[in-house]
Amino acid sequence: MAATYQEGSISVRSQGQSSALRPWTNILGWLTGASVLLSIAAIFLYAPTERVQGDVQRIFYYHVSLAWISYLAFFVVFVSSIMYLWKRSPAWDRLALASGEVGVLFTTLFTITGSIWAKPIWGTWWTWDARLTSTLILWFIYVGYLMVRSYVSGREQGARLAAVVGIIGFIDIPIVQLSVTWWRTLHPGPTIVRQTGEIGLPAEMLITLGISMLAVTLLYVYLVLQRVRLEAMKDTVSALSLEIAEEV
Amino acid sequence: MSNLGYLFAAYAVVWVGIFVYMLWLSSRMRSVSRDLERLTQEWSQHLASKVQK
Numbered sequence: 001m002a003a004t005y006q007e008g009s010i011s012v013r014s015q016g017q018s019s020a021l022r023p024w025t026n027i028l029g030w031l032t033g034a035s036v037l038l039s040i041a042a043i044f045l046y047a048p049t050e051r052v053q054g055d056v057q058r059i060f061y062y063h064v065s066l067a068w069i070s071y072l073a074f075f076v077v078f079v080s081s082i083m084y085l086w087k088r089s090p091a092w093d094r095l096a097l098a099s100g101e102v103g104v105l106f107t108t109l110f111t112i113t114g115s116i117w118a119k120p121i122w123g124t125w126w127t128w129d130a131r132l133t134s135t136l137i138l139w140f141i142y143v144g145y146l147m148v149r150s151y152v153s154g155r156e157q158g159a160r161l162a163a164v165v166g167i168i169g170f171i172d173i174p175i176v177q178l179s180v181t182w183w184r185t186l187h188p189g190p191t192i193v194r195q196t197g198e199i200g201l202p203a204e205m206l207i208t209l210g211i212s213m214l215a216v217t218l219l220y221v222y223l224v225l226q227r228v229r230l231e232a233m234k235d236t237v238s239a240l241s242l243e244i245a246e247e248v
Numbered sequence: 249m250s251n252l253g254y255l256f257a258a259y260a261v262v263w264v265g266i267f268v269y270m271l272w273l274s275s276r277m278r279s280v281s282r283d284l285e286r287l288t289q290e291w292s293q294h295l296a297s298k299v300q301k
Contacts, residue, residue, distance in 0.1 A: 040259075056251040059258040066262070109265050116258040120251050219266070226273050233280045240287045247294060 025225055032218040039208075039215040047208040059117040061209055065216040066110035071173050073103030073220060074142060078170040081163035090235060093159040096166055097146075098227035102220055104142045111135060122186060130179035131187035138176055141169035155238075 043061050050057035080096035083089070114132070115125045126132065145165045149158035180189045201209070 054251050056254050058255055062259065062262055105265065105269055109262050112261050112265075113258040116254050116261065120254050223266075223269070223273070226270075226277075230273060230277050230280065233277065233284060237280060237283050237287060240284070240291060244287065244290055244294065 025222075025229075028218065028222050028225070032215070032222045035211070035215040035218050039212045042208040042211045046204060048202065048204050053121060056117060056120050059113050061212040062216070063110050063113045063117065064209065065212040066106045066113070068213065069216045069220045070103050070106040070110060071177070072217075073099045073106060073224075074138075074166075074170055074173055076224075077103065077142075077145070077166040081166035084159060084163045085167075088156075090159075093163070094228050094231040094235070095224070096163065097149075097231060098224045100142055100145050100162075100166065101227055102223045104139065104146060105223075106216075106220070107135070107139050107142065111139060127186050129185040129187055130183040131176065131185050134172060134176040134179050138169075138172045141165070141172055145169060 039061070043058050047058060047061070049055055076099040077096045080092045080099065084092035084096060111132075114135075118127070119125050145162055148162050148165055152158040152161050179185060180187055
């Protein structure tokens, strides 16, 4: 249902998302669910067992997928933050917030799954090597990005400050990615495409990784859309409350 | 814990984490929807009373 108010200057979409988009979001939800199920089947039934690490290596498919999509999420924060500072449109801020939140969720998950993988392989849950340390810094940067809005009075001021954090924080992404090349790390170096340019995985593993990446990408898009919708609804509630307060 | 135990723990963390986030999103949307509905009714009543005057 979309409601347009004749009085006052606001035009309100009562559900924060046009009715035209809703069926597509539902379709996306179903596609996401199907791709996740397919990825689980591929990981546990199709992908071969790695010779050295055994079955624990299967953590790799979601660990890597979550990591790459986190980078995508923070890239979206970076671009949306620039657009927000340039255009001052709340829509860009909503997208940045949504993508940042999902990015922090995915970063948390890939860090934990990496730690769980590390215990049987390295004999430790954590080590202060370059990849893990720079990833932890990344997590703190974007948790800070989310928190900074709460510490500033005024929605617009919070959004501007967060946008600055979102732009500067993106510098850590290439550092995280290149840390295994620049420094000696315990974390495995490039395994999918080696530094020689050679593909480092057999076909079945590549296919499984591809399916997992697709599932996580769809999940990211779905979660961001839902989060943007929630934020749009909250903005509508704020605007409407203000309008009513002024009229009464 | 055997290697399989670590494997299942890792995927359990992923799915519980995503599930909890989706539950939170859903709960917030329901709450905000209720607020929006209440405000919409208030606004409609206010407009109706203005027209009557």
